[in-house]
Structures are given as structure tokens and as C-alpha cells.
Amino acid sequence: MKILVLSHEYPPIGGGGGRVVQELSQGLANRGYQIHLLTAHYADQPKMEQSENLVIKRLPSWRTQPFRADLKAMGAFVIKSFFRGLKVIRKFQPDLIHAHFAVPAGVSAFLLSKATGVPYILTAHGGDVPGGAPEKTAHWFRFILPFSKLVWSNAAAIAAVSEQTRDLALEHYQAEIRVIYNGINTQEMKPQELSVHTPPSILFIGRFSPEKNATAVPRILAELKHLPWQCTMLGDGTEMNLVQHLIDENNLADRIQLIGWVDSDSVKEHLAKSDILLMPSLREGMPMAALQALSMGLALLLPDKGSCPDLIENNGFLIEPGNLQAYTDSLEKLLTDKDLLTKFKINSRQLSEKFDIHLTVDAYDKLINYTVKGRSR
Helix, strand or coil: CEEECEEEEECCCCCCCHHHHHHHHHHHCCCEEEEEEEEECCCCCCEEEEEEEEEEEEEECCCEEEEEEHHHHHHHHHHHHHHHHHHHHHHHHCCCCEHHHHHHHHHHHHHHHHHCCEEEEEEECCCCCCCCCCCHHHHHHHHHHHHHHHHCCCCCCEECCCCHHHHHCCCCCCEEEECCCCCCCCCCCCCCCCCCCCEEEEECCCCCCCCCCHHHHHHHHHHHCCCEEEEEEECCCCHHHHHHHHHHHCCCCCCEEEEEEHHHHHHHHHHHHCCCCEECCCCCCCCCCHHHHHCCCCCCEEEECCCCCHHCCCCCCCCCCCCCCHHHHHHHHHHCCCCHHHHHHHHHHHHHHEHHHHHHHHHHHHHHHHHHHHCCC
């Protein structure tokens, strides 16, 4: 079966959603699907990559940052992917279009489907749904919500990565939406050992943006200066300068390291050197960073949002978003009880098997076959 995949994010650009696209596309290609993927080009990335059953083409875009696409860049992706998509469809003749992110890829998929008759399925990742990331997208949806309803109502099938994402979508769109959780390749993301480092190592991964609440990290750790620990923060964004200011203000420059935006291989290296994932987000769907940390055997401190509760089974703590004192207290427990931290690390690795990527690929395999075969009857 042939599938045209559209996503404006694909490693090394974008966040967790892009990594989901990568894992799923590779998983389907390994099962014999022929995948032609259109994504955005950035900096010196190769414009085309090809492996068995998977072709990746990166289209010119106005993207100026690896971690964020503004409205201009998203608009450019809609235009570029539509016209390139027409050429691909004529030559490749896909059975289905799979759009990751309702905006912008869903818009392109809708237009391509209308122009060619090829059906499309949609995967919503969170920020592409009204209310999913209001700091970034609230003003966009004031203008695009009426048109976005066409994208949702014309999709042959829709998946959301979490219950929260589905519930938010149902507030605005009349559609049948199933939940398919993100998955992780537990064989590639596998720790060499699960012993606690000396001193314990804390890791933050994510955009430095209001919804990810990166500024909470130095505020939390400022209350725990009396304990041994080191912290690494991976990512970039609009609040980078504020995070740096808080680090300096609390005299934590020798204990918190700001690395910036890194590729997936570097993320894995940092995970291997860490013990605790500190994720003080104000909202989440199904965070890929938490799945990676789970697979690499880190204890988790997660917000009680989205699908995060599914990732905690005696391997960390769920905390009310914005409750910095609760984060501080929970982190102190882990830093002062090595046995507890070791147990949580072991439990995380064991729990990760429930989220292996093959289960996600299974779900999409069934969805794709049902959609295409249903159309042919």
C-alpha cells in the first residue's frame, strides 16, 4: 500500500510530534508500506533522503527556527506541499494521504484530496487543536477555525494522541476521533544500566515556551541547593533569556547547564546520563520526551495532564500543573532516597514495554487498512 505523508515537522526540526512522525513512518515502511513523506526544509538539511520503502523530501520553507514554525512558515508549507503533493500523487499514485497536525498539513491534505480524490486521515498532536497551546495558537484559530472545520469534517478518519487532545477537539469539531497513543522504539531507546549517577542528574527536555513552563526548573531547584544534583536543560525558545536570568539570579550557573536545541542522537546521550525527568508543563498531550525518558529508565515528574497519568506506575510522581512546591517536595524525595530513585528507574524501563512503537504501528496499520478497504467497497 502507498501512503503520502505530510508533516511540517520531522527530525531534526520540531519537537516530539516530529519524532512521532519519524517513528511511525519508519515502522510502517518496515511492514512493507511504501511511504513518500513531504516535510519542511531547514538550514543545511538534505533535500531528499531515501531508504527501503521510505522517501523523505524536504520542501523550501520560511522556517527560521528549528524548534518553532510561525504562521508564515506554516502557510508556506501548505502552499509548497500542495503543489509538490499534486506531482507526487500523479507519479506515486498513493492509496491514502496521512496528515500529521491538523494545521498546517491537514489543510494541504484537504486541498489535495479535493483536487485528486485521494482520501486522507488526520493525526492531531495537541497544539494543532484549539485550546491545546493557547499561548501559541489562540490568535491563529480566531481566523482559521471556520476553515479548519472543513479539514476535520472531510477526513476519512481521525486519530488524536491523547484523551485530552480528543476532548479539546470535540469542543469545536463534530467528528469521530479515536485515540492512538504515541509509541517509542524500546530497543533503540534502551539504557546500558539503571544505577543512580553521582550526583543524581536531572533533565528537562522541551521548548522554552510558556506552556512547557521551563522557567519553573530554576525556581524549583533554587529550593534544593542544599542537596547534591546536576541539571541539564535541552531546548530553546522565547523564554531562554528568562531561564538564564533565573539561573544567574539564584546562583545556579555551575549546576544547571543550558545546552540548546539538539538532535535525537544527542537527546539519547543526555537521557543515558540522567536519572530524573523534570517536566513542569502547564499542559501536555502524550509527551514524546516523557516516553523517551520512560524507555531509558528515568524517574518521572510529570503534570497531571493529558496522557501523563498513563506513564506513571510507581515510577515517579504526578503533580498539579503550576504547583511548584509539589514539584520541589517530590524531587526532594528522589534526591534524598537513592533506593526509591533506583526502584523508580527500574519500574520506568519495565513500564515502557506497554508503549513500544510496534503497538502504535499496529493501531495505524488497522486504521489505514480499514479506511482504504472501506473506501474500495
